Amino acid sequence: MSGCGAEKGLISIDEALALIQTKVKALAVEMLPLAKGLHRYLAKAVYSDVNLPSFSQSAVDGYAINSSLENLQDTVFDVVGEIKAGSGLNHQLADGQAMRIFTGGKIPERTTHVARQEIVVVESDSQIRLVEQLKPQADIRFTGEEVQAGQQLAEIGQKVNIGALAALSMAGVQALEVFREPKVAVVITGDEVAETAEDLHAGKVFDANGPLLKAWLQDYGIDVDILHIADEAEQVTQCFERLKQHYDVIITTGGVSVGDYDFVRPCAFETGFEQIFWKVKQKPGKPLFFAEYTAQHHHCYLLGLPGNPAAVYVCMQIYGKALLDALQNQRQSLAWFSGLLTHDLKSDARERFLRMHAYFEQGQLKLQSLAKQQSHMLSNLMQANCLVRIPANIKLEVGQEVSGVFIHN
Structure with missing residues (x-):
């Protein structure tokens, strides 16, 4: 395990996030009717044309x-x-x-x-x-006691949630300038996906990554195209060649390590992608791959996720969100919280994201780790409501403070 963590060329979690937030170019701006603005990020501040209330x-x-x-x-x-x-x-x-x-x-x-x-x-x-x-x-x-004409209602970069949409509607706002929604394609690589229970006897497994990513992106507010391709270099190359011209983001699962059938990285290079980083000193998700294709004014980003579903889930919560946010000019750091461990934790050579259950007890946020943390396991997501960041090479004891991010999906 120490050898795995000490592998040369690995970058830190913070370095990987910083590269995503600084390298990614924001998408163009478009005008949308207010009713279609849910989940979008504002490219221009919004001011009220009226008083609220407009009369006493x-x-x-x-x-x-x-x-x-x-x-x-x-x-x-x-x-x-x-x-x-x-x-x-x-x-x-x-x-x-x-x-x-x-x-x-x-x-x-x-x-x-x-x-x-x-x-x-x-x-x-x-x-x-x-x-x-x-x-x-x-x-x-009284007239204008809530909002006065000319007052700013929303700032550049603000995400339009349901409450914001309702508040803007009450002020009579009809249209918004927002960053264009990223066009995303998800490519599930592998020959091992089972279609029926009988396929399990042939050494195949049911696909969790496709439904996981489709649902995650829908929850973020993006419709996504899902493709399944075999672990064949020619198919992967043709897929990237076709997708890179029409999508802002290609998300792949599997094929990013160093195995005989890991074709994502070499095929990305063959189709004109340039590596931004590969391999992060983290667990799960070490072989994470991030690359960019540029042609004239078009940019396409490839986020190569590991194949194990827990690694896919963790990397989307941390890096997938950072990428999609940056495309809409959101480059703030993740909203880390602090909480207290309810048990000891062994050390590991790599920084870890553990799925945990957070709860308040006597005014303090407590963090309870869950069993079955391996990268191929997902069952503990039934109870998890946060990802907790555990530093490398440190044994932690009950009551120690650690950082995490809440997960809402």
């Missing part, structure tokens, strides 16, 4: 009143009308008058308070009485 309105169902009195308890007001939400009429109240108003209704001019209906007694069709005291300007949403 009632925060409750009740009565808008005008009173010059300081103490309103037991005061009687004359009801002179009704205002529904969406009514565009302009009303004005005289001292001692009230209007029935509903949540979101436009506040009449000269309104001093809004009395919620729970503190109002209806004396007759035309009169009400307040049974509690009210503070001035109670339950009024």
Whole structure:
């Protein structure tokens, strides 16, 4: 194991991430209708053209009143009308008058308070009485109190999530300038994929990598094309030659090590890709390969993942996300958290990403390692909610602090 970790030419996790974040060129910018902007990264800041609220309105169902009195308890007001939400009429109240108003209704001019209906007694069709005291300007949403016209709503680089989309929609934003969505092809290499249970008897295995990557990329917000090809140099070369002109990213699984049937790297070179790095001092995922093809203004990046599914999953969470983010001009570091181990951990010659379960106990984030951490095993992903980064060549004890990233998919 020490020999594996001491292999020459390996780069660190931080070096690999830095190369992705600095070498990758951002994609072009496009204009999209707001409704199609979910999961996209903004290429231009967004400013509001309107005030929010755009007019002063009632925060409750009740009565808008005008009173010059300081103490309103037991005061009687004359009801002179009704205002529904969406009514565009302009009303004005005289001292001692009230209007029935509903949540979101436009506040009449000269309104001093809004009395919620729970503190109002209806004396007759035309009169009400307040049974509690009210503070001035109670339950009024004032023009521009949330957002003022010209105010920045979203900044360059911000990801449009559901909340952002709703907030921008409320402000009347119709379109967004965003970075183009990466076009991604996934190439599953190998002759060992089983189609049926009977195939297992022939030494084949069910494919986890294809469904894993398809689902991961869909969760990220990208539709992806999945291809399966045999471990044959000619097929791999033809595949790369075809894909490099039409995609921004090619993700492969398997074929990146030094075996007799590992054709991804030599075939990448044959089709014009230039290596950015190969082999990272980490576990799982050591033979990770990253390369770039450039032709005029087009760039295609090849992320060669190992074949073992746990290594595929870990590398996508760390490096796949960094690559797709960088293509959309997002180059910030991962959001590492700190937590405390609940058990001892043996040392290893390579830095490790362990699948763990994080939970809070008495205000502290605790980290429980899970069994079956080998790179060909996935069953512990049923319980894992984070990847924890374990330093190399250090034995860790219960209670020690380590860093990790939460996984949400």
